[in-house]
Amino acid sequence: MRDRSAPGGDGPPPASFAQERAWFAARLTHDPPTYCVVDEFPMHADLVAGDLVAALALLAARHESLRTGLRVVDGRLTQDVRARVEPPVEHVDLSGLGPAEQAERIGELRAAMARRPFDLERPPLWRAAVLELGEGAWSVLLAAHHAVYDTASSFNVRAELTEICAARQEGREPDLPDLPCGYGEHARRERARLTPARRAELAAHWRARLAGLPPVHSVPLDHPRPAARTFRGAEVRAALPENVRARLADAARWHGTRPVVLLLAGYVALLHHRSGSDDVVLGLPVAGRAEAATLPMVGALVNMRVLRVSVAGDPDVTALVARVAAALEADEDHDIPFQTLVELVAGPRPPGVPPLYQLAFNHDPGGVLGAPASSCEEDLLLDVTDELVRIVYDVALFDRATVEALLADYLRLLAAALEAPETRLSQLVPARAATGAGARDPEPVVATAPATACEREVAAVWRDVLGTEVTDVHQDFFGLGGHSLQALKMLATLTAAHRAEVSLRTFFADPTVAGLATALLRDQRGGTA
Template structure:
């Protein structure tokens, strides 16, 4: 009997799988079970944000998270399958799919599900072949898309490396998984395997709150009164916000957003890691604030812009009840910093600290913020911010899970860890040499700022730029006339009802005219309810015009699904 087929010794306790979740003996992959009816619950705000964004991406690779965990335990393939079955039983997000119902994004939670796991035997391979196989499996899982309407939105490959050693490659969609989930999954899987090896029941944290309970609770907390208060604050705070940054781009901005990305990275210089904590203490702030201040200084220098807007991911796990949960909680905070007046680096850090402090206290779901603000929408431009910053502390952070793919949600993202700086850039807009220049300048600005915080921004040194800055290329829109066909008129009427404005050009972009994602769903639901047509949400996000939606309606026949 091979090791992966062996049975546990007599008297050894193993984790019992939930009913109807066991895999067929010897199967390579456990097929999902959808026999039981799912529960339909409104999606969380974090799920809405990720879902909307991923629908606009042709590949959505930026939202696939791939991770690898090495398990050193005397466990069998069956033990690992039972472990993931237990994880799926404990955490609703691992049994969840998402669909649009009546114009609202809804999570459908199955009472039980069969985890998708594949076994790969590498026990006879040498070290080089094992390394190649592990890399190729990570890359292959990163490329494979998920159908968000079918659970589970994760998959696992069990790579058997040798006696008591497994590499577990886990891939999930960000709509059900975030960086804190990564920590929780690692901790629980390690404990379950240790318990199986030692013949005892696993000691797992209690889950006082379900993910669906959390999702409902956050909607209850965003009462009409609270929503009005937040709307008033953010309208004032972001009044006159630049619709797009002025950081020079290497290529014209496409009319539609692209999500193809690449990255450059470098280690933090030892003198920075040594000096950063002390400078932060002296200034009464945190090291991450100085890292963000250096990024603001970088954007100010390269764009000539005083009004700097940056998107920051926040964990969304302030409640103790949600800390041990697997799911997605990350929200994006829009931070606006005034870099004008030639402040010192210390003064800029103070402005950054105050902006983050005040705005964290008025945290609002990003999709709701987009809905509430009358900010102009430009074709191909992410709303409210296009430049992002992330800090990954020791043990992971809100954006610390790498997708393992060439995806980029923003024009530019700068991420700082304990010892590394990474610049992720949209390849449709930025050349690699430009990203390398920005990275070099950031390291120079950060080093100089923490070494001499009283230095004014214009006097801080930076790496020399390679060549002249290219001019920013504005994106244009197509021109056309009014609705030429009956179907286009049908769409235009729904468009007018939702946006409150008449259609004068069938090629106008829905979002450019002030529409937001929630209104888009309402319009599509209106068409489905009144005209028996079920437009493709993905097709509309790809071409958000009356002409595009009319073409989609003419192409598709009305249909109903089992979920409705």
């Protein structure tokens, strides 16, 4: 009998490749926070708790992943998609607490939700808490397993929750994006695309790209590598310095690339210095949403890609950035499920060594780092958001003091690379902070005023909505005090004026005057924002 929850095939849909990785990895680590993400969605509206519970129920009804568990059937991992689920939502009234007490209590709730394990065979693989904060302020904490949720899902959930709540307040039906196909159908399609011919083509590409790959990196360890991985981790974190944040966007434009490429190039340079190796290999998460049908989905679509960069010949910063960008581009059209890549490429490796890469990089521009990490899949992971940077490390291999020095060196090296892109890597050795009479005060951060007609128009609308002047096109809308419903109002005004269709999801990815102006102009030209 055809499974109505998964059109396009008989029986339950197979697990996607991303779900398959999460399922195997969850059985290795036995640590709930490793594969659980907790997002917070502030809401400002004339609502009651039941409205938010109903909004979450509507999300679950729309998105198959929020009604899905994983089961092994006849030796094959499959999706168990339920027709409906009861939203696992708790109402927590914090309206009687002051702001500091509320923040402390929310932090405790986030940590507790992350620690509670999920049974992958019992959907739904998410839970939520609706927090009543007083004076029309609400917040939704959503904890979800990575088998059904990823970073792009967070943007989609936030946009849909905002629209559902706005529609409820205005007494209308919510205007939500069409879902061209369900997640189960996506899983069937991605497996169908990996035909024997395509598999052979990908194998040829990656065997050439990874030929002679070092079995393990040469960054010095503090302790001998154990024969079996423990997955026990810790982290050090710091604020991304203001001088780096202020220069990053302009430097990226000067190099003709994206800010993430500069952040990644800085990490490559640091690993080159620490290891002495000219062959730097990293694991990078990729969104896995190249198809238009997957863009509005809530579900796990992330894949891991192996990035290999040569640092031979002592390039300057400009040349290194170009090499990193070229390496990213070379692999762009050769995405392959990581577990399949391991089957095709990985050879013998030392005991306790993860396959293909042991060092990783992740950039989540709109994200928050949440509770401190207590587990680690790689030896080292550099994790960067708009405001924070952290290194998550394997405590069996590294001491905290070593990682603290590593993070400090990364921030100094990154600042130096942005300031002097003509510097060769051999001269870009991270210098310790100057002290005493010779120390220099940090350079002041120079705001970038709205320059184009579109930027000035966006800034004017922001001023009307937020009640404050926007003096820097890189200021964050939410950092200036904006909230989701104000964002919806502001977008409605600007998209109508420009006859453009910029979604909330696009705005959340870059909530700045510069980012929104770029998206408006791009959409007017017929491109994809």
